[in-house]
Amino acid sequence: MQLRIFTEPQQGATYDTQLTIAKAAEDLGFDGFFRSDHYLKMGEVSGLPGPTDAWITLAGLARETSRIRLGTLVSPATFRLPGPLAIQVAQVDRMSGGRVELGLGTGWFGEEHAAYGIPFPDKRFELLEEQLAIVTGLWDTPQGQTFSFAGEHYRLVDSPALPKPAQRPHPPVIVGGSGPTRTPRLAARYADEFNANFCDLQETAASFARVRAATAQSGRDPDSLILSAASTTVVGKDDAEVARRAEAAGVPVEWLREKGYYGTPGEVVDTLGRLKELGATRIYLQIRDLADLDHLELIAAEVAPQLG
Numbered sequence: 024m025q026l027r028i029f030t031e032p033q034q035g036a037t038y039d040t041q042l043t044i045a046k047a048a049e050d051l052g053f054d055g056f057f058r059s060d061h062y063l064k065m066g067e068v069s070g071l072p073g074p075t076d077a078w079i080t081l082a083g084l085a086r087e088t089s090r091i092r093l094g095t096l097v098s099p100a101t102f103r104l105p106g107p108l109a110i111q112v113a114q115v116d117r118m119s120g121g122r123v124e125l126g127l128g129t130g131w132f133g134e135e136h137a138a139y140g141i142p143f144p145d146k147r148f149e150l151l152e153e154q155l156a157i158v159t160g161l162w163d164t165p166q167g168q169t170f171s172f173a174g175e176h177y178r179l180v181d182s183p184a185l186p187k188p189a190q191r192p193h194p195p196v197i198v199g200g201s202g203p204t205r206t207p208r209l210a211a212r213y214a215d216e217f218n219a220n221f222c223d224l225q226e227t228a229a230s231f232a233r234v235r236a237a238t239a240q241s242g243r244d245p246d247s248l249i250l251s252a253a254s255t256t257v258v259g260k261d262d263a264e265v266a267r268r269a270e271a272a273g274v275p276v277e278w279l280r281e282k283g284y285y286g287t288p289g290e291v292v293d294t295l296g297r298l299k300e301l302g303a304t305r306i307y308l309q310i311r312d313l314a315d316l317d318h319l320e321l322i323a324a325e326v327a328p329q330l331g
Contacts, residue, residue, distance in 0.1 A: 027055035055092030063135035085119035099130025121189035126197035162193035207237035253307035
């Protein structure tokens with residue numbers, strides 16, 4: 024099972040803080056560093072010094088790391104036009120030597136759109152579907168040929184479909200969410216990975232079953248789709264350390280027990296083991312306190328080795 028570090032920098036993190044976490048993740052043997060793509064803080068935090076753009080940040084990290092996978096969980100389809108997004112991700116993929124992954128979703132946080140003048144349309148799912156078709160279409164178009172697209176929201180005419188990413192046929196695409204019908208259909212058609220985030224075990228099992236069924240129905244081998252999960256992570260050597268980290272995370276303990284990866288190393292290994300039984304081969308550990316590097320060291324030393 025692969026373990027990746029997942030952060031929410033809009034809550035208050037500089038580029039240097041994210042670089043420190045990414046380098047620690049690489050040095051400690053984690054598989055990747057992923058971040059949210061938001062422009063506004065959530066909840067009762069200062070959010071200082073303010074948001075950092077996800078893809079600008081990942082471009083910097085691409086040049087300052089050498090092994091770990093890098094990406095978003097997830098970029099909203101509302102934030103960027105699909106053509107420029109395909110260019111940005113392809114460029115960062117080349118800057119990283121082929122280590123980038125694109126998580127793409129509908130966008131849901133209306134307040135951040137209002138705060139920064141970003142349109143927040145009603146038909147965001149349709150927007151997402153067209154973006155997935157365009158981004159992957161641009162990447163997959165053979166060099167020397169052109170790509171055109173005519174949809175309800177976007178129209179591309181004779182695009183040279185450049186630059187090409189380093190990874191072929193293209194960087195992995197991640198689709199996630201708990202929608203019962205449309206999300207599984209999109210994952211089956213476009214995704215390399217389906218992510219169930221912030222769900223309990225029952226919800227995760229149901230999401231995995233739906234997306235595997237949709238994948239089979241589409242004529243694709245369900246085993247070709249990676250299943251992953253993500254949630255807030257609080258691990259401590261003993262009950263006192265667990266309680267201290269839970270308080271620093273700012274998440275109710277009741278929620279952490281139900282939907283998070285919470286407790287001593289043995290307890291967290293048990294939770295992740297049950298996710299593995301459901302079919303998850305990749306876990307995103309959301310770390311709230313980015314100053315607590317000892318937290319990452321504990322997970323690397325006492326959780327990761329027990330998961331193979």
